[in-house]
Amino acid sequence: MVSGEMEARWRALAEEAVAGMKEWRQQHPKATLVQIERALDERLMKVRARMLEDAAQVSAAADIAGAKKGERPVCVSDRPNTTLASPQAGVREAKAANAKRTWSGGRSRQSNATASRRNFEAPK
Numbered sequence: 001m002v003s004g005e006m007e008a009r010w011r012a013l014a015e016e017a018v019a020g021m022k023e024w025r026q027q028h029p030k031a032t033l034v035q036i037e038r039a040l041d042e043r044l045m046k047v048r049a050r051m052l053e054d055a056a057q058v059s060a061a062a063d064i065a066g067a068k069k070g071e072r073p074v075c076v077s078d079r080p081n082t083t084l085a086s087p088q089a090g091v092r093e094a095k096a097a098n099a100k101r102t103w104s105g106g107r108s109r110q111s112n113a114t115a116s117r118r119n120f121e122a123p124k
Contacts, residue, residue, distance in 0.1 A: 006054045013050055017043035 024039050025031070064072050
């Protein structure tokens with residue numbers, strides 16, 4: 001359960017992120033969308049990391065002492081032929097691909113949108 005102390009800490013970090021972004025925008029009035037996105041992500045990742053850490057710490061799943069052997073988390077190195085991937089991994093790869101792509105490279109907006117959708121469709 002989220003305590004009042006945690007919520008206060010989250011609010012303070014969120015306010016810090018908003019204030020930092022406001023200041024950054026004043027310092028970078030001609031920033032591109034990619035630059036703005038990076039600055040925003042940098043600030044929001046701090047909030048996200050703290051919230052995730054706090055939420056995980058108070059989760060019932062965090063108390064593994066009483067869990068049975070089969071229910072306890074296992075180190076990835078102890079499980080051969082398995083890979084743990086972040087659900088955000090695909091999103092990061094897509095963002096990286098989009099950042100490299102030049103959208104004004106002679107293709108219309110329609111074809112750019114179609115190409116972008118192809119990047120996110122599941123393989124057939």
